Amino acid sequence: xxxxxxxxxxxxxxxxxxxxxxxxxxxxxxxxxxxxxxxxxxxxxxxxxxxxxxxxxxxxxxxxxxxxxxxxxxxxxxxxxxxxxxxxxxxxxxxxxxxxxxxxxxxxxxxxxxxxxxxxxxxxxxxxxxxxxxxxxxxxxxxxxxxxxxxxxxxxxxxxxxxxxxxxxxxxxxxxxxxxxxxxxxxxxxxxxxxxxxxxxxxxxxxxxxxxxxxxxxxxxxxxxxxxxxxxxxxxxxxxxxxxxxxxxxxxxxxxxxxxxxxxxxxxxxxxxxxxxxxxxxxxxxxxxxxxxxxxxxxxxxxxxxxxxxxxxxxxxxxxxxxxxxxxxxxxxxxxxxxxxxxxxx
Amino acid sequence: xxxxxxxxxxxxxxxxxxxxxxxxxxxxxxxxxxxxxxxxxxxxxxxxxxxxxxxxxxxxxxxxxxxxxxxxxxxxxxxxxxxxxxxxxxxxxxxxxxxxxxxxxxxxxxxxxxxxxxxxxxxxxxxxxxxxxxxxxxxxxxxxxxxxxxxxxxxxxxxxxxxxxxxxxxxxxxxxxxxxxxxxxxxxxxxxxxxxxxxxxxxxxxxxxxxxxxxxxxxxxxxxxxxxxxxxxxxxxxxxxxxxxxxxxxxxxxxxxxxxxxxxxxxxxxxxxxxxxxxxxxxxxxxxxxxxxxxxxxxxxxxxxxxxxxxxxxxxxxxxxxxxxxx
Numbered sequence: 001x002x003x004x005x006x007x008x009x010x011x012x013x014x015x016x017x018x019x020x021x022x023x024x025x026x027x028x029x030x031x032x033x034x035x036x037x038x039x040x041x042x043x044x045x046x047x048x049x050x051x052x053x054x055x056x057x058x059x060x061x062x063x064x065x066x067x068x069x070x071x072x073x074x075x076x077x078x079x080x081x082x083x084x085x086x087x088x089x090x091x092x093x094x095x096x097x098x099x100x101x102x103x104x105x106x107x108x109x110x111x112x113x114x115x116x117x118x119x120x121x122x123x124x125x126x127x128x129x130x131x132x133x134x135x136x137x138x139x140x141x142x143x144x145x146x147x148x149x150x151x152x153x154x155x156x157x158x159x160x161x162x163x164x165x166x167x168x169x170x171x172x173x174x175x176x177x178x179x180x181x182x183x184x185x186x187x188x189x190x191x192x193x194x195x196x197x198x199x200x201x202x203x204x205x206x207x208x209x210x211x212x213x214x215x216x217x218x219x220x221x222x223x224x225x226x227x228x229x230x231x232x233x234x235x236x237x238x239x240x241x242x243x244x245x246x247x248x249x250x251x252x253x254x255x256x257x258x259x260x261x262x263x264x265x266x267x268x269x270x271x272x273x274x275x276x277x278x279x280x281x282x283x284x285x286x287x288x289x290x291x292x293x294x295x296x297x298x299x300x301x302x303x304x305x306x307x308x309x310x311x312x313x314x315x316x317x318x319x320x321x322x323x324x325x326x327x328x329x330x331x332x333x334x335x336x337x338x339x340x341x342x343x344x345x346x
Numbered sequence: 347x348x349x350x351x352x353x354x355x356x357x358x359x360x361x362x363x364x365x366x367x368x369x370x371x372x373x374x375x376x377x378x379x380x381x382x383x384x385x386x387x388x389x390x391x392x393x394x395x396x397x398x399x400x401x402x403x404x405x406x407x408x409x410x411x412x413x414x415x416x417x418x419x420x421x422x423x424x425x426x427x428x429x430x431x432x433x434x435x436x437x438x439x440x441x442x443x444x445x446x447x448x449x450x451x452x453x454x455x456x457x458x459x460x461x462x463x464x465x466x467x468x469x470x471x472x473x474x475x476x477x478x479x480x481x482x483x484x485x486x487x488x489x490x491x492x493x494x495x496x497x498x499x500x501x502x503x504x505x506x507x508x509x510x511x512x513x514x515x516x517x518x519x520x521x522x523x524x525x526x527x528x529x530x531x532x533x534x535x536x537x538x539x540x541x542x543x544x545x546x547x548x549x550x551x552x553x554x555x556x557x558x559x560x561x562x563x564x565x566x567x568x569x570x571x572x573x574x575x576x577x578x579x580x581x582x583x584x585x586x587x588x589x590x591x592x593x594x595x596x597x598x599x600x601x602x603x604x605x606x607x608x609x610x611x612x613x614x615x616x617x618x619x620x621x622x623x624x625x626x627x628x629x630x631x632x633x634x635x636x637x638x639x640x641x642x643x644x645x646x647x648x649x650x651x652x653x654x655x656x657x658x659x660x661x662x663x664x665x666x667x668x669x670x671x672x673x
Contacts, residue, residue: 058572162515191510196481196535199576203569204534207562208527215523216515235565242561243526245600246554250522281564286605 031079032326034123034333034340035308036183037234037275037300038083041066042110044103045087052091056188058200062304068114071303072121078308080301081330082340084123085111086153088305089187094131094159101135104128108139112147123340125153125183128171131161136171144178150337151181151230156206156213156238159190163213164220176226181337183232186210207278210238214272215247221260223268230336231272232298236279241287244269266291273336275300276328280314294324298333350400351645352631353442353652353659355502356553356594356619357402360385361429363422364406371410381623387433390622391440397627400649401662403442404430405472408506413478416451423448423458431466439666442659444472444502447490450480455490463497469656470500470549475525475532475557476508482532483539495545500656502551505529521624526597529557533591534566540579542587549655550591551617555598560606563588585610592655594619595647599633613643617652 041063054060075083087107093100104127111124126143129135143149152175154163161167163184175182186206193201210233217223223231233240240247248265251257261268269291277300279288288297299315301308315325334341360382369383394402406426412419423446430443445462448454462468471494473482480486482503494501505525512520529552536542542550552559559566567584570576580587588610596619598607607616620630639647653659 058569189514191514195479195508195510196531196538199534199538200569200573203566204527204530204562207558207565208523208530211523211527212515215518219515219518239526239530239558239561241602242558242598242606243523244602246526246597246603247522250518278565278568279561283560283563283606283609284565286609287561287602290602290605 031076031081032330033078033080033082033299033312034330035075035080035083035301035303036232036298036333037185037277037302038071038085039063039066039088039302039304040068040071040085040111040114041304042087042107044106044110045090048103049090056201057305058202059305066304068118068122072118074303074308075121078312080308082121082123083301083303084125084150084183084333084337084340085114086125086183086185087127088185089155090127092131092155092159097129097132097135100129100132101139104135104139105142108143108147108149112149123150123337125149125151125181128152128154130154130168130171131158133167133170137174140171140174140178140180144180148339150339151183151232153183153185155187156184156209157187157189162216164216164218164222166220169222169225172222172226172229176228179228179230181230181232183234184210184213185234186213186238207235207238210235211240211243211247214238214240214269218247218261218265218268219250219257223271224260227271232275232336233272234275234300234302235277236274236284236288236297237269237272240269241284241291244291270296272296273298273332276311276315277302277306280311280318285318289318294320294328295332297328298336299329350395350398351649352397352399352401352618353649354394354399354402354620354622354627354630355551355617355652356504356596356621357390357404358407358622358624359387359390359404359430359433361406361426363425363429364409367410367422378623385623387437387441391437393622393627394440397631399627400666401440401442401659403444403469403502403652403656403659404433405444405502405504406446407504408474409446411450411474411477413450416448416454419448419451420454420458422446423454424461427458427462427466427468430468434662439662439664442469442656442662444468444470444500446472449473449487449490450477452486452489456493459490459493459497459499463499467658469658470502470551472502472504474506475503475528476506478509481535483535483537483541485539488539488541488544491541491545491548495547498547498549500549500551502553503529503532504553505532505557526554526557529554530559530562533557533559533588537566537584537587538570538576538579542590543579543581546590551594551655552591553594553619553621554596555593555603555607555616556588556591559588560603560610563610589615591615592617592651595630595634596621596625599630599637604637613639613647614651616647617655618648 126149445468507520
């Protein structure tokens with residue numbers, strides 16, 4: 001099996017014709033991809049979340065029946081070498097620090113077990129038990145030092161708090177000290193549940209809340225204060241590429257923000273990383289690539305809610321060069337998380 | 347004086363009744379409140395002359411909704427609409443209007459559609475993207491859209507922050523993000539309720555390039571394939587539904603947003619707008635000129651498309667005794 005490497009791979013055989021013909025088939029089969037948006041379903045999570053998720057998740061049955069083997073089968077079929085796993089969303093319990101910490105611990109140990117069971121196939125974004133800051137700091141130490149995870153996973157909101165909330169500053173300072181990678185997965189904010197009857201909330205509220213999370217980190221100064229954290233946002237930043245100019249207007253209208261962000265928000269947004277789930281289509285891609293470069297983009301699938309096939313085939317149609325596709329599909333992820341390059345071959 | 351051909355479809359006015367009712371709410375949150383509270387129609391006309399704007403189609407921005415006070419909401423709408431009709435008389439040929447409709451009060455709304463349409467001769471109607479806990483596709487509102495469809499009316503949707511989404515991010519004023527989010531919800535609500543399909547003669551205009559709909563269209567269209575009953579509401583696909591809509595250019599005359607828009611729609615669906623006083627004519631005109639449009643497309647966006655949608659605007663141009671705007 002070909003390992004993901006940090007070297008540029010523009011000369012890789014079979015990658016010269018990404019936009020059609022044989023090239024696609026070879027790319028499809030070549031097991032080089034790293035999927036940074038890949039959900040697992042730990043038993044503890046399933047037990048706690050089943051009732052909530054069954055009502056809101058599209059394709060819940062597939063999720064409830066997930067096994068590591070099903071992930072591996074889909075990965076093998078689609079040339080995915082390694083999936084960096086995370087749980088999707090979880091119930092936030094502001095008054096139950098211990099329960100929140102133990103859910104995170106159980107999920108993180110489960111993720112570590114499947115990583116050990118299938119060497120080289122899985123990396124881990126450790127679940128963090130925010131909004132409980134002390135518990136979170138403990139879990140960062142345990143997951144980072146003992147479980148040796150590849151990064152951490154946060155939600156875009158914790159009911160009434162968004163990631164830039166001043167109360168969360170110690171968590172980001174610790175992640176910054178560790179130069180950690182943090183994957184932000186959207187969740188529906190408490191305010192926005194059940195707004196449009198009959199319409200699955202993640203459809204729109206996920207991208208909206210991802211946008212709020214980025215704005216929260218931007219305007220509270222977290223991005224500037226924690227330059228060593230490698231921030232990854234799902235779904236191409238939610239709707240941030242489309243709204244960046246409008247949102248930047250807040251800086252233009254505020255002396256205080258203008259002092260902090262003298263060149264506006266775009267230079268800050270250019271340091272973030274985005275997965276390509278849901279944005280491998282012309283309008284979204286056009287906005288995303290007007291704001292960012294392919295070096296900021298990471299392959300992801302959102303399995304088991306969506307399919308790996310979807311991203312693989314759509315990404316190949318976005319007009320990237322072979323080298324850029326390779327970067328998005330694996331090299332960028334390895335640069336962010338060097339631990340992925342050292343995963344021993346299967 | 348610059349060539350006065352432009353038609354601004356996103357132009358706010360502040361009737362005295364509105365200022366009195368909304369000042370407590372708006373003075374705390376609105377940008378440029380100082381300007382708003384001192385606004386006069388002459389200020390609009392002066393700025394229009396300076397920027398080659400022939401006509402503005404006026405609307406109030408947002409209003410308080412009182413589900414238990416149909417009389418109050420209806421009286422408020424009536425006052426605003428008569429104010430706009432007076433303005434049109436005071437400055438012949440310069441002001442059109444989107445008549446304010448008193449939703450969520452459906453019966454009052456139907457009456458105001460008749461009065462504003464038949465007596466005041468409004469050029470179109472103005473709705474909000476939400477009415478507290480109802481979005482435009484709500485089944486209760488169906489008679490309103492059916493009436494608008496019979497009239498082949500133009501309807502301008504102005505965003506409004508739903509009460510649920512107030513004060514989420516400290517220090518960030520709500521319209522920044524919640525306006526485009528709610529415009530997106532409004533469009534989704536009209537898609538999934540089948541309103542767009544049922545009312546093909548309504549000319550739907552959404553502010554700010556549709557909020558975020560160009561960016562999310564594919565996600566919305568793709569995911570609902572797993573919900574056959576929702577998918578059935580757009581039998582020709584989401585692309586088809588979106589191509590029938592009109593969008594104003596406010597906030598989207600920048601590369602990323604414009605690129606997404608032009609991938610889901612065409613210049614023929616775009617309308618010049620300014621969102622004065624939250625934005626300026628100069629910004630709208632200057633940025634619009636940098637979007638790489640041909641002269642013909644630019645002219646269509648700046649006036650021709652609006653006249654096609656609202657033929658009454660043509661007679662306004664004639665009243666002005668100047669060159670006939672547009673096509």
